[in-house]
Amino acid sequence: MRTRVLVSAVALALGGLAAPPASAAPADVTPLAVTFADEFNGPAGTRVDGSKWNTEVGDNGGNNREHQYYTTSASNAALDGAGNLVITARKENPANYNCWYGRCLYTSARINTSAKFSTTYGRVEARMKMPRGKGMWPAFWMLGQDIGSVGWPNSGEIDIMEFLGHQQNTVYGTIHGPGYSGAGGIGMAYNGPNFADGFHTFAIDWTPQGIAWSVDGYVYQRRTPADVGGNQWVFNKPFFIILNLAVGGEWPGYPDASTVFPQQFVIDYVRVSTSDSSGGGRITGVGGKCVDVAGAGTANGTAVQLWDCNGTAAQQWTRPGDGTIRALGKCLDAAGGGTADGTLVQLWDCNGTGAQKWAVSGANDIVNIQANKCLDAQNASSANGTRLQLWTCTGGANQKWTVAA
Structure with a gap:
């Protein structure tokens, strides 16, 4: 106080x-x-x-x-x-x-x-x-x-x-x-x-x-x-x-x-x-797949995954300037505020916490600032439905993203 x-x-x-x-x-x-x-x-x-x-x-x-x-x-x-x-x-x-x-x-x-x-x-x-x-x-x-x-x-x-x-x-x-x-x-x-x-x-x-x-x-x-x-x-x-x-x-x-x-x-x-001061667009990663909100769901905890790019709202991401990355009116979020390798990434109500603060580097990394870890496609997979998670930054292709938002 x-x-x-x-x-x-x-x-x-x-x-x-x-x-x-x-x-x-x-x-x-x-x-x-x-x-x-x-x-x-x-x-x-x-x-x-x-x-x-x-x-x-x-x-x-x-x-x-x-x-x-x-x-x-x-x-x-x-x-x-x-x-x-x-x-x-x-x-x-x-x-x-x-x-x-x-x-x-x-x-x-x-x-x-x-x-x-x-x-x-x-x-x-x-x-x-x-x-x-x-x-x-x-x-x-x-x-x-x-x-x-x-x-x-x-x-x-x-x-x-x-x-x-x-x-x-x-x-x-x-x-x-x-x-x-x-x-x-x-x-x-x-x-x-x-x-x-x-x-x-x-x-x-x-x-x-x-x-x-x-x-x-x-x-x-x-x-x-x-x-x-x-x-x-x-x-x-x-x-x-x-x-x-x-x-x-x-x-x-x-x-x-x-x-x-x-x-x-x-x-x-x-x-x-x-x-929204930056417009919106897709985020693409390994295999040219898009970062996607599973089933275009808006419930808290909805999985964020890779999927074939299809131009839907579930793949339209904005970066309004406050460190968040958003789709469907909600924020990209590290589940439970976790910082460990393997922490799953999900959609959640925007709340201003460190779990929702991200930095996009010039090397095409998307880094959760609180965890100091990279957005990562599990198992380096590019299959539809591959979950996204936090992982120690390695420079691997499964951690490289092209951000249009």
């Missing part, structure tokens, strides 16, 4: 306000496959899905001088039974939790997908409704998965949406990295409707070339490596997702007599989908 670092974005310093024209332009990256989704469906009072989310506990280490204590209690984060996650900030009387300044005055919740889901590139979006009142600070944001080893801001941070409860018509999108962090983050404020009156969709479309922010489909800001002033662009690696509702802090200020508790940050869904 990491504590939150200063992520303030000052509108004037970051380029002022953007407002939509009469006809809003759509985001310009078309989703290919959903790699992560939580629709928050379930009975009222149910906690978040622990297979997808970590629930943080504590006072955020005093960062930003916030005044909340994050708990695992369903009173602070739970499904509402109507398809939403509700993160609730509550005023505690008496204050029962120790904070950096004494006793915490408020409780709330913060969840993240670290070590459970990360993505490099794609569309990351959520449909949400904001809380109200001075001192309310909800955020939908991302941190580099390597933060534990490189620290912040070297890890990078992408703030997809930040909101201040006393500015009902404004949201902020910002990036932070080495040389452009904290109040020096690079971003922009967006001026729209009252975001506490109803649900709105907040998203980024992220590619190797840059990041575009949108609200309800209107792209209001784009940032590229050219925008970081010669500093390092740290957004070409895996990031994980965070949702939280902070109370107070140096940027939003603190609740006052006008702030009513409890306050709710309501999230309808979170989805990640990866865009």
Whole structure:
């Protein structure tokens, strides 16, 4: 668990306000496959899905001088039974939790997908409704998965949406990295409707070339490596997702007599989908046979094999730029995350894990990065139905591939 670092974005310093024209332009990256989704469906009072989310506990280490204590209690984060996650900030009387300044005055919740889901590139979006009142600070944001080893801001941070409860018509999108962090983050404020009156969709479309922010489909800001002033662009690696509702802090200020508790940050869904930036095509190997999804099946665990090239969708593979290789909306996957020789390769829901990260070398190898092993046709066979597996790279013909995708 990491504590939150200063992520303030000052509108004037970051380029002022953007407002939509009469006809809003759509985001310009078309989703290919959903790699992560939580629709928050379930009975009222149910906690978040622990297979997808970590629930943080504590006072955020005093960062930003916030005044909340994050708990695992369903009173602070739970499904509402109507398809939403509700993160609730509550005023505690008496204050029962120790904070950096004494006793915490408020409780709330913060969840993240670290070590459970990360993505490099794609569309990351959520449909949400904001809380109200001075001192309310909800955020939908991302941190580099390597933060534990490189620290912040070297890890990078992408703030997809930040909101201040006393500015009902404004949201902020910002990036932070080495040389452009904290109040020096690079971003922009967006001026729209009252975001506490109803649900709105907040998203980024992220590619190797840059990041575009949108609200309800209107792209209001784009940032590229050219925008970081010669500093390092740290957004070409895996990031994980965070949702939280902070109370107070140096940027939003603190609740006052006008702030009513409890306050709710309501999230309808979170989805990640990866865009196809490279087209699609076949992958051929030993004997001129194609890499093929057995029976054109889309169930998790469907075998990946060699077969006579036939031009079907089962042999159309894409490489969207996030290290994955995809067909039929799913990812080429090392079964069980295995790294041993003989680990079978299959089709599986895209999940951002190392089992689905591949590199195509100039020597025509397809290497699973996590295992550091090559995609291999079993027994050097070119017969129809030959299973594909991981194997120590030998340079053999059964490990050489021509990638059109």
